[in-house]
Amino acid sequence: xTVLVTGGAGYIGSHMAxxxxxxxxxxxxLDNLSTGRRASVPPQAELVVGDFGDxxxxxxxxxxxxxxxxxxxxxxxxxxxxxxxPLGYYRNNTASARSLLANAVEAGVKNFIFSSTAxxxxxxxxxPVTEDESLKxxxxxxRSKLMVEWMLEDVAHAHGLRYVALRYFNVAGADPKGRTGQxxxxxxxxxxxxxxxxxxxRPGMEVFGTDYPTPDGSxxxxxxxxxxxxxxxxxxxxxxxxxxxxxxxxxxxxxxxSVLEVVETVKKVSGVDFPVKISGRRPGDPAAIVAANERxxxxxxxxxxxxxxxxxxRQALRWEKTLAEEKATAEA
Numbered sequence: 001x002t003v004l005v006t007g008g009a010g011y012i013g014s015h016m017a018x019x020x021x022x023x024x025x026x027x028x029x030l031d032n033l034s035t036g037r038r039a040s041v042p043p044q045a046e047l048v049v050g051d052f053g054d055x056x057x058x059x060x061x062x063x064x065x066x067x068x069x070x071x072x073x074x075x076x077x078x079x080x081x082x083x084x085x086p087l088g089y090y091r092n093n094t095a096s097a098r099s100l101l102a103n104a105v106e107a108g109v110k111n112f113i114f115s116s117t118a119x120x121x122x123x124x125x126x127x128p129v130t131e132d133e134s135l136k137x138x139x140x141x142x143r144s145k146l147m148v149e150w151m152l153e154d155v156a157h158a159h160g161l162r163y164v165a166l167r168y169f170n171v172a173g174a175d176p177k178g179r180t181g182q183x184x185x186x187x188x189x190x191x192x193x194x195x196x197x198x199x200x201x202r203p204g205m206e207v208f209g210t211d212y213p214t215p216d217g218s219x220x221x222x223x224x225x226x227x228x229x230x231x232x233x234x235x236x237x238x239x240x241x242x243x244x245x246x247x248x249x250x251x252x253x254x255x256x257x258s259v260l261e262v263v264e265t266v267k268k269v270s271g272v273d274f275p276v277k278i279s280g281r282r283p284g285d286p287a288a289i290v291a292a293n294e295r296x297x298x299x300x301x302x303x304x305x306x307x308x309x310x311x312x313x314r315q316a317l318r319w320e321k322t323l324a325e326e327k328a329t330a331e332a
Contacts, residue, residue: 002026003237004067006052006100007074008045009036011187012115012171014180016071016230017045023234028065030058031074039326040180053096055103062107069111069240070104071233072097075145078188079119079284082141093144101151105159111240112152112163113233118222118250118289120146120167128222128254128292131167139284149248156246164236164300169222169252169291171229173312174319181226181319190259191223194266195316197274201324204275207259212287218259220288222252225306225315235300247299252291253307262309269313 003020007013008029013036020027027045030052041047046065050057052074061067075093076082082089104112119142120135137143152163172191174181182192197205210217232251239247257265267273296302306312 001068002028002065004028004030004061004065004070005045006030006070006072007036007115009033009038009041009047010073011182011184012226012229013073014040014042015175015226016073016233017042018175018179019227019230019234021045028061028067030061035184037183040183042179051096053092053099055099058100058103059107062103062109067107067109069113069237070100070109071113071115071237072100073115075115077141079139079141080282082139082144083283086140089140089144093141094147097148098151101155101161104161105155110162111237112161113236113240114148114152114163114165116149116165116167116248117142117145118167118169118252118291120149121286121289123286124289127256127288127290129250129289130292131248131250131295138286141284162240163246164240165248166232166236167248167250168229169224169250169289171226172223172316173225173227173306174315176227176306176315178318178322181316181322183323190221190262191266191313191316192320194263195270195313195320198266198270198272199317199320199324201320204277205263206277206279207263208279208285209281210260210278211281214258214288216258216260219285220256220258220290222254222256222290223262223309223312224252224291225304225312228304228306231305232296232300232302235302239300244299247295249296249300250291250293251296252293253304254291254293255307256288256290257309265309266313269310270317
């Protein structure tokens with residue numbers, strides 16, 4: 001049987017595709033290439049260019065490729081953008097997910113793994129935040145993802161679809177083997193932005209808000225290395241194929257770093273003291289959010305391997321240099 005990876009030409013999805021290929025799985029990647037890129041897809045995987053909300057296309061894929069499991073990454077992910085364009089986020093992240101789920105039910109797909117987010121918690125009442133925390137997303141992005149979690153619950157109850165929803169905290173780093181990484185132009189991920197500033201690809205960077213109720217006033221986040229994250233998806237796939245129950249799990253290290261701490265780590269690892277501008281808060285950013293991870297460890301047997309911020313930064317630095325070399329070669 002074959003695994004369908006939506007958004008598999010993107011940052012996390014391409015790492016997932018490689019992880020599946022490494023495990024001997026047959027993989028079909030569905031991506032519209034709006035932010036993903038062909039070069040990030042493993043050569044052993046089949047790439048189909050199209051939208052995951054295209055019901056006719058997805059129906060054909062599920063039947064003709066004999067898909068037994070879907071790992072769904074494709075989504076818009078920029079919180080401030082979701083505040084200014086909520087309807088775009090609800091159309092892409094929620095309405096199209098409804099179409100994908102309808103296709104899955106119709107085709108008899110057994111397993112569905114969903115790329116959810118810590119943004120479903122909003123401003124948590126306690127940190128580390130557990131999966132039983134009340135869900136109060138403060139952005140359309142977080143709400144769009146929570147709606148898909150609700151749909152999964154209802155579809156599982158009505159049709160027997162089995163699922164795991166993984167709530168990501170802040171994803172960072174790159175494939176340790178150097179095959180793929182965060183390649184989206186103008187990406188807003190903190191570590192990528194800071195690394196680009198260190199390498200001189202940006203004139204500097206901004207820190208949005210230093211007046212939060214945190215130790216140094218900047219936002220506090222749990223940064224999970226991307227290969228550790230996709231390994232959690234492999235654990236989830238084994239869990240579902242082995243008859244495990246439906247689950248919602250946090251994906252994080254139970255350790256928070258502030259924005260200013262991350263910036264200082266990038267400066268230390270790179271050896272570059274790049275300019276940093278302090279700006280006002282961005283809409284939709286909670287002050288602090290750190291993952292409790294007991295459930296994913298106990299239920300899926302997940303164990304982190306790359307839980308080291310300096311290692312994560314080194315991976316990001318190497319990948320940015322790789323991208324620059326690819327660009328230079330293409331332009332030569």
